[in-house]
Structure formats: C-alpha cells, structure tokens
Amino acid sequence: MLIGNVGKDPEIRHLESGTAVANITLATTERYKDRNGELQEQTEWHNVVLWRGLADVTERFVRKGSQIFIEGKIRSRSWEDQSGQKRYTTEIVADNMQLLGRRSDNPANAPARPGPSTNDTQTGRKDQSSFDNGSPDFSPEEVDDLPF
Numbered sequence: 001m002l003i004g005n006v007g008k009d010p011e012i013r014h015l016e017s018g019t020a021v022a023n024i025t026l027a028t029t030e031r032y033k034d035r036n037g038e039l040q041e042q043t044e045w046h047n048v049v050l051w052r053g054l055a056d057v058t059e060r061f062v063r064k065g066s067q068i069f070i071e072g073k074i075r076s077r078s079w080e081d082q083s084g085q086k087r088y089t090t091e092i093v094a095d096n097m098q099l100l101g102r103r104s105d106n107p108a109n110a111p112a113r114p115g116p117s118t119n120d121t122q123t124g125r126k127d128q129s130s131f132d133n134g135s136p137d138f139s140p141e142e143v144d145d146l147p148f
Contacts, residue, residue, distance in 0.1 A: 001070070002069070005067050006063065010063075019052060021049065022059060022062075024047075025048070026092075027043050027046075028044050030043075047091040049093050069100055070094050070096070071096040072095045073093050074091075074093075076088065
C-alpha cells in the first residue's frame with residue numbers, strides 16, 4: 001500500500017489485443033525527526049503498472065502531481081536490452097487505485113458540477129455518489145479509517 005504523488009504524466013499504451021496499460025512514477029515521502037530534533041525527509045520513487053480498467057481511469061484522471069493511493073504487488077523482472085545486456089527492474093503492479101486530495105489539486109479534473117450530496121454526520125464524510133469521478137473531496141489527513 002502506497003500513498004504518494006505522481007512524478008510525471010502517465011504513459012499509456014494499448015496492446016494489440018486492445019488491453020490498456022499505464023505506467024506511472026510515484027513518489028512517497030517519509031518525514032521524521034533525527035537525533036538532533038531536526039525534521040528530515042526521505043523520498044522514494046516507485047514504478048507502478050496499472051492494467052485494463054485501472055489504466056483507463058489513470059488515463060482520464062491522473063496527471064503529474066496527482067495524489068493517489070495504490071494497493072498492489074511488488075514484482076521484479078529482467079530482460080535483455082538491444083545491446084544484449086541484462087536489465088532488471090522492480091515495479092508495483094496495482095490491484096487498486098484511489099484518487100486522493102481535493103479535486104482542485106488534480107489538473108485532470110474538470111470543475112465540479114453541483115449535485116446531490118449526503119453527509120454522514122458522525123464522520124463528516126460525503127457519500128461517494130456525490131463525486132463525479134470517485135475522487136474524495138477531503139485531504140488524506142482527514143481519513144481516519146485507513147488500515148495503516
């Protein structure tokens with residue numbers, strides 16, 4: 001499970017069979033205080049592969065800077081490049097993706113259309129049906145039910 005920001009616009013391709021594949025880079029940042037009490041940041045970059053429906057959603061709604069949640073499996077693979085040298089990569093093959101952040105944070109989103117909204121008075125969260133693209137209209141800091 002990863003929460004991070006997309007480093008560049010997704011690379012989308014369609015296989016001969018018509019299957020969509022999206023490749024993105026995702027930056028995750030860990031913030032902590034060192035022994036001297038100074039705030040430190042460590043950013044890791046992840047290569048993420050999204051297939052079929054997730055690739056279609058990625059193509060429509062994900063852009064550089066989008067904040068997303070990815071759930072998937074880590075995979076390592078190798079191949080020979082054109083010069084015959086063996087190459088290796090490790091990537092995340094996404095099983096699930098959720099757009100995070102506010103709609104205004106994502107350049108791929110059109111202006112919000114007014115629509116019906118139901119609020120849960122105990123959590124203050126909106127019913128998912130009120131979102132045009134399934135992107136929640138709250139920041140990740142407000143989410144209190146993530147499993148980590």
